[in-house]
Each structure stands twice: as structure tokens, then as C-alpha cells.
Amino acid sequence: AQSVTQLGSHVSVSEGALVLLRCNYSSSVPPYLFWYVQYPNKGLQLLLKYTSAATLVKGINGFEAEFKKSETSFHLTKPSAHMSDAAEYFCAVSVGGNNNDMRFGAGTRLTVKP
Amino acid sequence: DGGITQSPKYLFRKEGQNVTLSCEQNLNHDAMYWYRQDPGQGLRLIYYSQIVNDFQKGDIAEGYSVSREKKESFPLTVTSAQKNPTAFYLCASNEGRGNTIYFGEGSWLTVV
Numbered sequence: 001a002q003s004v005t006q007l008g009s010h011v012s013v014s015e016g017a018l019v020l021l022r023c024n025y026s027s028s029v030p031p032y033l034f035w036y037v038q039y040p041n042k043g044l045q046l047l048l049k050y051t052s053a054a055t056l057v058k059g060i061n062g063f064e065a066e067f068k069k070s071e072t073s074f075h076l077t078k079p080s081a082h083m084s085d086a087a088e089y090f091c092a093v094s095v096g097g098n099n100n101d102m103r104f105g106a107g108t109r110l111t112v113k114p
Numbered sequence: 115d116g117g118i119t120q121s122p123k124y125l126f127r128k129e130g131q132n133v134t135l136s137c138e139q140n141l142n143h144d145a146m147y148w149y150r151q152d153p154g155q156g157l158r159l160i161y162y163s164q165i166v167n168d169f170q171k172g173d174i175a176e177g178y179s180v181s182r183e184k185k186e187s188f189p190l191t192v193t194s195a196q197k198n199p200t201a202f203y204l205c206a207s208n209e210g211r212g213n214t215i216y217f218g219e220g221s222w223l224t225v226v
Contacts, residue, residue, distance in 0.1 A: 009154065043118075043204055043217030044157075090156060099145065099208060099215055100170070104156035 002027040002093045006105035014113045019063075019078040021108050023091035026072065033074040034092040035065055038107075044090060050074060061085070086112045116141045118218035120205050125223050127192070127199065135190045135221045137205035146188035147206040147215065150174060157204065163188055164210070192223060200225050 007022040025031055032051050036044040048059025055067040065076045074091060088109045094102040118139045127133045139146065145164045149157040159172030163182040177196025182188055188207075192199045205218040 041220065041222075043206075043219045045217070046214050049214065099147070099213075100159070100162050100164075100172075102159070102215070104158075106154055106156045 001103070002031060002095050002101065003103050004033075004091045004093045004105040006089075006091050006108050008108055009106065010109045010111065012111040012113060013081045015083055016080050019076070019081045019085065019110065021076040021089050021091075021110065023065075023074045023076065023105060024072050025074060025091075025093045027093060027095060029095055032094045033065075033067060034094075034102075035059065035063070035074075035076045036090045036092065036104075037061075038088045038090065040087075047076070047089075081110075081112045083112050083114065086110055118205055118207055118216060120203075120218035120221050123219070123221060125221060126226050127223060128226060130194045132191055132193050133223065135192070135203055135205075135223070137188045137190065137218060139186055139188075139205075139207045139216075139218075141207060141216065142185070143207035143216075144185070144210050145208050146182070148172075148178070148180065148188070148190045149204040149206065151202040151204060151220070160190065160203075199223055 003026045005024045034049045035047040038044045047063050048057045050057050050067045058064045063078045088107045090107050091105040121136045147162045148160040151157050158174050160178050161180045163169035179191045203221045206215045208215045
């Protein structure tokens with residue numbers, strides 16, 4: 001079965017610094033990969049998704065992620081952190097677009113320091 | 115505006131009681147989902163429904179029940195058989211296979 005591992009439950013960066021949130025996946029077939037953002041006491045919002053097209057995926061709010069099959073990774077980056085980026089981020093994987101089998105990582109809480 | 119509405123936002127349950135969380139969507143989506151979120155564990159799928167009058171168990175269905183009598187509604191009942199029900203519950207929907215899942219704003223359930 002597919003799974004994802006998010007490395008680091010907490011990440012802290014300074015405002016204006018690079019944001020890098022790590023996600024590694026495990027899947028026996030080509031995966032669909034997702035990054036979601038969750039603000040306190042809110043639902044999840046899709047940032048971006050990879051569905052076997054371009055390996056560099058651009059999302060909302062200046063985030064992007066690169067699918068690297070050789071490294072089984074799908075790390076999320078943003079060149080310059082903003083205070084409003086402080087939230088929890090979840091990586092998720094599904095197989096063949098079957099959302100019933102979607103598996104979420106444990107989440108990474110991003111703190112942005114002024 | 116189109117979206118998913120969950121209610122109540124906060125709910126307190128006494129030991130031995132059943133409670134029902136409401137989820138309504140006006141996105142005309144066929145598929146609906148219930149997830150449970152615990153700190154440090156991400157989201158886990160409780161139940162899902164791909165069409166009216168049909169639903170399937172997810173990974174942690176024990177102690178929960180659902181119904182899908184209308185396309186727009188997918189209520190979740192947390193029964194007294196659920197041993198540790200205190201959690202944040204998220205309802206979601208999408209058009210079907212391969213499409214983006216949209217989430218409601220969640221409901222907090224606390225056992226007192």
C-alpha cells in the first residue's frame with residue numbers, strides 16, 4: 001500500500017527565507033501526490049498536485065514541488081517565506097487518482113519568525 | 115458560494131452517548147468522505163461514499179456509522195462503541211476519481 005513520510009514535524013524559518021518541507025512517498029505504481037495546507041481550526045486546502053504530467057508543479061501562494069522518482073520525493077518549496085505561510089502542511093499520496101486510497105502524512109507545522 | 119458546511123463546529127459528548135455530525139455540500143459532487151484528525155497523525159479515512167445510497171468503510175470505521183440518502187448530505191454518527199472519539203473531524207467531497215478533494219472546516223468533538 002502507498003504511504004508518505006514527512007520529515008520534520010516542525011520547521012521554523014525567518015521571514016524572507018527559503019521554505020523547504022520534505023515528503024517521501026512509497027508506492028508500487030505511479031502515484032498522484034498532493035500538498036495541502038491547514039490553518040488553525042480549518043479544513044485542508046489544496047496547494048498543488050502531481051498527476052504524472054510535468055515533474056515541477058507550481059501551486060498557489062508561490063509554492064512549488066518537484067517530483068523526483070529516483071529519490072521517491074515530492075518536497076515543497078517557496079523561495080521567500082511570508083508570515084501568512086505559518087500553518088500545518090500535509091503531503092498525501094493516492095494511486096491512479098483513487099481518492100479512497102489517499103494516504104496523508106503526519107504533517108509539518110511551519111513557523112515563520114519576523 | 116459553493117462549499118462544504120459542517121456543523122456543529124464544537125460538540126461535547128457524554129460517555130455512552132451517540133452524536134451526529136452534519137456535512138452538507140452544494141458542489142454537486144458525487145463522492146463524499148469523512149476523516150478523523152488527531153495531533154501528529156495526519157488524517158485517517160473513516161467512511162466514504164461514491165454515490166447516493168452507497169458507502170464504504172475506510173481504515174477506522176469501527177464505532178462510526180454514516181448514511182447517504184441525499185447527494186448533498188453525508189452525516190456521521192459517532193456511537194458509544196467508539197472508545198476514543200475526541201478528535202477533529204473533517205468532511206470532504208469531490209467529483210470523483212482523480213479530482214481534487216475539497217474539505218469542510220471541521221468539527222471538534224470532545225468527550226466529557
